[in-house]
Amino acid sequence: MSTDELAAHPWRLDSPLSAVPSAVDAQLKEYLNRSQEEFSHIGPLVGGAITVLRDFIVNGGKRVRPTFAWAGIRAALEGGGGSSPAAGIDQGAILNALSAFEFIQACALIHDDIIDRSDTRRGFPTAHRTFESKHHERGWLGSSEHYGISQAILIGDLAFAWADDLYNGSGLSTTALQRARPAWRAMRTEVIGGQILDIALEANGSEDVADSFAVIKYKTASYTVARPLHIGAALAGANEQTQTMLRNVGQDIGEAFQLRDDQLGVFGDPEVTGKPSGDDLRTGKRTTLINEALQRGDESQVAALREGLGKGEESAETDIERLRDIIYDTGAQAEVEKLIEARTQRAIESLRAGGLGADITAELTQLAEELTHRRF
Amino acid sequence: MSTDELAAHPWRLDSPLSAVPSAVDAQLKEYLNRSQEEFSHIGPLVGGAITVLRDFIVNGGKRVRPTFAWAGIRAALEGGGGSSPAAGIDQGAILNALSAFEFIQACALIHDDIIDRSDTRRGFPTAHRTFESKHHERGWLGSSEHYGISQAILIGDLAFAWADDLYNGSGLSTTALQRARPAWRAMRTEVIGGQILDIALEANGSEDVADSFAVIKYKTASYTVARPLHIGAALAGANEQTQTMLRNVGQDIGEAFQLRDDQLGVFGDPEVTGKPSGDDLRTGKRTTLINEALQRGDESQVAALREGLGKGEESAETDIERLRDIIYDTGAQAEVEKLIEARTQRAIESLRAGGLGADITAELTQLAEELTHRRF
Numbered sequence: 001m002s003t004d005e006l007a008a009h010p011w012r013l014d015s016p017l018s019a020v021p022s023a024v025d026a027q028l029k030e031y032l033n034r035s036q037e038e039f040s041h042i043g044p045l046v047g048g049a050i051t052v053l054r055d056f057i058v059n060g061g062k063r064v065r066p067t068f069a070w071a072g073i074r075a076a077l078e079g080g081g082g083s084s085p086a087a088g089i090d091q092g093a094i095l096n097a098l099s100a101f102e103f104i105q106a107c108a109l110i111h112d113d114i115i116d117r118s119d120t121r122r123g124f125p126t127a128h129r130t131f132e133s134k135h136h137e138r139g140w141l142g143s144s145e146h147y148g149i150s151q152a153i154l155i156g157d158l159a160f161a162w163a164d165d166l167y168n169g170s171g172l173s174t175t176a177l178q179r180a181r182p183a184w185r186a187m188r189t190e191v192i193g194g195q196i197l198d199i200a201l202e203a204n205g206s207e208d209v210a211d212s213f214a215v216i217k218y219k220t221a222s223y224t225v226a227r228p229l230h231i232g233a234a235l236a237g238a239n240e241q242t243q244t245m246l247r248n249v250g251q252d253i254g255e256a257f258q259l260r261d262d263q264l265g266v267f268g269d270p271e272v273t274g275k276p277s278g279d280d281l282r283t284g285k286r287t288t289l290i291n292e293a294l295q296r297g298d299e300s301q302v303a304a305l306r307e308g309l310g311k312g313e314e315s316a317e318t319d320i321e322r323l324r325d326i327i328y329d330t331g332a333q334a335e336v337e338k339l340i341e342a343r344t345q346r347a348i349e350s351l352r353a354g355g356l357g358a359d360i361t362a363e364l365t366q367l368a369e370e371l372t373h374r375r376f
Numbered sequence: 377m378s379t380d381e382l383a384a385h386p387w388r389l390d391s392p393l394s395a396v397p398s399a400v401d402a403q404l405k406e407y408l409n410r411s412q413e414e415f416s417h418i419g420p421l422v423g424g425a426i427t428v429l430r431d432f433i434v435n436g437g438k439r440v441r442p443t444f445a446w447a448g449i450r451a452a453l454e455g456g457g458g459s460s461p462a463a464g465i466d467q468g469a470i471l472n473a474l475s476a477f478e479f480i481q482a483c484a485l486i487h488d489d490i491i492d493r494s495d496t497r498r499g500f501p502t503a504h505r506t507f508e509s510k511h512h513e514r515g516w517l518g519s520s521e522h523y524g525i526s527q528a529i530l531i532g533d534l535a536f537a538w539a540d541d542l543y544n545g546s547g548l549s550t551t552a553l554q555r556a557r558p559a560w561r562a563m564r565t566e567v568i569g570g571q572i573l574d575i576a577l578e579a580n581g582s583e584d585v586a587d588s589f590a591v592i593k594y595k596t597a598s599y600t601v602a603r604p605l606h607i608g609a610a611l612a613g614a615n616e617q618t619q620t621m622l623r624n625v626g627q628d629i630g631e632a633f634q635l636r637d638d639q640l641g642v643f644g645d646p647e648v649t650g651k652p653s654g655d656d657l658r659t660g661k662r663t664t665l666i667n668e669a670l671q672r673g674d675e676s677q678v679a680a681l682r683e684g685l686g687k688g689e690e691s692a693e694t695d696i697e698r699l700r701d702i703i704y705d706t707g708a709q710a711e712v713e714k715l716i717e718a719r720t721q722r723a724i725e726s727l728r729a730g731g732l733g734a735d736i737t738a739e740l741t742q743l744a745e746e747l748t749h750r751r752f
Contacts, residue, residue: 039569111529111533138580150491153491158565168553169557177544185545190418194418196422197419197421
């Protein structure tokens with residue numbers, strides 16, 4: 001961060017979790033500007049592509065992964081067995097490491113948007129559509145669509161490279177980085193593996209609850225919560241017991257978070273979620289909720305679901321209502337709600353019994369509740 | 377490597393450059409098997425995808441980048457100011473770091489093949505085509521083509537993640553890794569930047585020699601030779617003077633190597649190159665050679681070139697002959713040959729005057745000549 005920004009976001013070893021997003025935002029902007037300057041010699045066409053990446057990263061995101069990584073560091077330092085400076089945790093370097101998670105996320109989202117053929121993300125055109133439009137507006141040669149995909153693959157790659165540069169060059173001590181290396185490796189492989197699995201299951205038509213749950217485990221829970229907490233704790237030298245506890249807590253919170261997403265994708269109020277009503281019903285995605293319904297439903301319910309799911313914009317609001325009622329009637333909604341509750345409660349109990357300081361315990365508990373009980 | 381393989385490929389600090397490919401091959405196999413085992417819990421569908429990556433990496437490649445990185449290490453240790461173990465270079469860790477370059481290369485090739493819509497690579501189907509065929513054979517849902525592209529994007533990402541895991545977790549000392557960090561960062565950004573530039577120039581129809589040369593500089597020369605030499609030298613603690621000399625030598629060799637490729641793409645004997653005759657004429661790619669011809673040609677030559685280039689399989693062998701003659705007549709072939717010679721000679725003279733040991737000087741000189749005077 002620049003001196004001004006540092007002054008606006010002084011980072012301390014007890015900064016609250018809620019302070020992470022704005023501090024990470026400032027750090028990301030500074031790093032992106034510096035990197036764009038550093039590689040400006042490759043020419044303005046590449047500078048323009050980096051601008052697309054910068055806009056993508058700067059325009060939003062809740063910075064969930066940096067927040068959990070910071071929670072892991074705080075947990076280590078507040079009763080989890082780590083101690084600074086013995087842990088080799090340098091306050092100036094922490095924001096670099098936290099920001100690195102957002103570059104991994106940028107790569108994941110940019111590549112996922114290509115895979116899912118998505119046109120918008122957070123109200124803006126997706127990266128491949130942005131490049132596609134530029135190509136089209138300039139009347140360039142060849143297929144605008146393929147150009148968009150190609151450049152978006154590449155700026156996703158660039159984001160992934162910079163994630164590692166920011167993380168390994170963060171300034172955190174080697175001892176700290178070394179402790180966290182297995183978790184850092186696992187997080188990246190698990191999110192990519194989870195996405196490979198997700199696509200393969202969509203293609204093979206699986207309606208197996210265990211299959212959809214495996215995607216939740218790796219693509220969401222591990223990547224979004226469990227590993228960021230684990231990495232933060234390992235960086236700051238938490239003892240084994242705390243690391244294991246946080247990883248399990250993170251896995252529970254992450255699974256509950258995604259199961260809540262499944263519920264909102266069917267039952268969410270569009271005025272609150274900002275997404276079309278029954279989005280998952282229109283896409284026909286085999287989420288855990290929908291697979292539960294297919295497993296629990298009687299013959300006619302299953303037939304009606306198979307018939308009605310995945311009709312996209314064709315589905316009238318009354319069709320959507322009907323599918324929603326069927327899913328509710330099978331008991332799948334109640335079952336998923338039970339899974340969410342069990343995980344949230346187990347996580348909160350583990351945190352309360354975890355022997356961490358009162359502040360971090362309260363902040364993590366609140367975050368767990370927000371993420372799993374959210375209505376949007 | 378396993379004990380058996382280590383015994384078959386003992387690595388010493390004076391191992392010749394020619395020993396790199398087989399040692400790296402063995403190391404790559406071992407790492408891929410270990411990683412597949414490590415993440416087998418994500419399930420067989422992901423295991424299958426990792427097998428595609430493994431086959432891609434194991435089936436060939438000349439291991440050019442690991443070879444130059446090793447040359448950089450040897451140069452540092454043989455007169456370049458580095459010394460082991462003061463340099464923090466551990467023999468067991470070196471092969472990990474050298475192998476990491478091949479994972480970056482795997483990502484670059486897998487993603488480039490999507491971008492270039494290539495069907496084969498080294499005589500095998502490209503990764504996206506392999507996934508596409510599997511999807512098709514199994515009669516899975518959705519578009520086989522889009523499935524192939526999606527999974528290939530993801531295993532490219534996985535290769536990129538593992539490159540960093542192998543490199544940063546190689547076991548090389550922090551001091552060594554820290555010294556090489558700017559070069560490691562630059563190499564990855566430059567190759568992606570060079571590819572972004574290449575695609576943008578193809579789309580905007582540039583026929584500017586300077587534009588095509590910028591692609592050579594970043595996408596090939598820096599990535600393939602200059603930065604690997606630079607990284608190796610920095611890892612092993614070479615002095616500033618040696619690092620700069622090797623980087624310049626590498627830039628010259630790399631540029632000459634790609635200019636030779638341009639020549640072979642037009643004038644190469646298909647029986648020797650193994651590629652169709654006049655490949656670049658059929659694709660119409662604006663290489664430096666072709667842009668030189670367009671700049672030097674008179675009005676009728678330029679018109680004939682613009683008319684005849686890029687007709688793909690439509691071009692008869694006589695059309696190809698004619699384009700080849702025009703390019704020769706403009707003097708572009710001779711000019712590019714001069715550029716190759718100047719760079720090769722400058723590189724060899726710098727090496728001879730570089731104050732490095734006789735062995736590494738001779739081996740690097742030989743490699744430079746092989747790569748720039750090759751007929752295939």
